[in-house]
Amino acid sequence: MNTVKVTWLGQAGLLFECCKKRIIIDPYLSDSVGAIDEKKHRRAPVDERFLKINPDVIVLTHDHLDHTDPETLAHYLEEDTGVCVLASRNAWQRVRKFGGNNNYVCFDRRTEWTEGGVTFMAVKAEHSDDRAIGVIIKAGDKVYYVTGDTLYNEDIFGDLPTHIDYVFLPVNGVGNNMNFADGARFCERIGCTAIPMHCGLFDSLDMNDFPYENKIVPKIYKEIDLEV
Numbered sequence: 001m002n003t004v005k006v007t008w009l010g011q012a013g014l015l016f017e018c019c020k021k022r023i024i025i026d027p028y029l030s031d032s033v034g035a036i037d038e039k040k041h042r043r044a045p046v047d048e049r050f051l052k053i054n055p056d057v058i059v060l061t062h063d064h065l066d067h068t069d070p071e072t073l074a075h076y077l078e079e080d081t082g083v084c085v086l087a088s089r090n091a092w093q094r095v096r097k098f099g100g101n102n103n104y105v106c107f108d109r110r111t112e113w114t115e116g117g118v119t120f121m122a123v124k125a126e127h128s129d130d131r132a133i134g135v136i137i138k139a140g141d142k143v144y145y146v147t148g149d150t151l152y153n154e155d156i157f158g159d160l161p162t163h164i165d166y167v168f169l170p171v172n173g174v175g176n177n178m179n180f181a182d183g184a185r186f187c188e189r190i191g192c193t194a195i196p197m198h199c200g201l202f203d204s205l206d207m208n209d210f211p212y213e214n215k216i217v218p219k220i221y222k223e224i225d226l227e228v
Helices: 032-036 089-098 180-190
Strands: 005-010 013-018 021-025 057-060 084-087 103-106 112-115 118-124 133-139 142-146 166-170 193-197
Touching: 013 133, 057 089, 057 118, 084 089, 084 112, 089 103, 166 180, 180 193
Parallel strands: 021 057, 057 084, 084 103, 142 166, 166 193
Antiparallel strands: 005 013, 013 021, 112 118, 118 133, 133 142
16 A cells, blocks of 8 residues: 655645655745735645655646646756656646657546556536636545636536545635535535645635535645645
């Protein structure tokens, strides 16, 4: 059995370490959004340790600046880095401009990709980016579902596998994301352990108030204890 370590990078960013691979999802480790919108300066400083890692895979669920951030991605995508980038179509159009010998995969809904024993599958997300996706990750003996930014939509459930161990989802209720109430309904529908995200960087929401009992509230830059 392969051990899977998951660290929350803030906002919707995650670092998976499993099967001797480092997988980064939607990293936002800059203040790019704050430079555009004074109300959205980040409330937690960047931990530069995470800008120095060498990821094997980067997953980008959609083309919004706090998910596909050129300033952050420039630390990971150079001429000789050889990263496999799984990006939803609009994010793919942006990120492939980095070039180099990185492998830019247009990761549309229902596309599957296997890398080093980890399987990825893109699933529907309902968001203002019309090509947004969520991603199912099968690693070791567990199934992880990162919804990406999304609203509650019945069509999503038809894309999902019958068994999911953990769901990572936005619950901030703005920017076309689920709020606490709809996020809890979403988790009840799936019936697994939930890790609420997308709070605390631009707002003062307390994810401990998320009304779903079987949840793990992450701490920024800390490994998430998925066994509690």
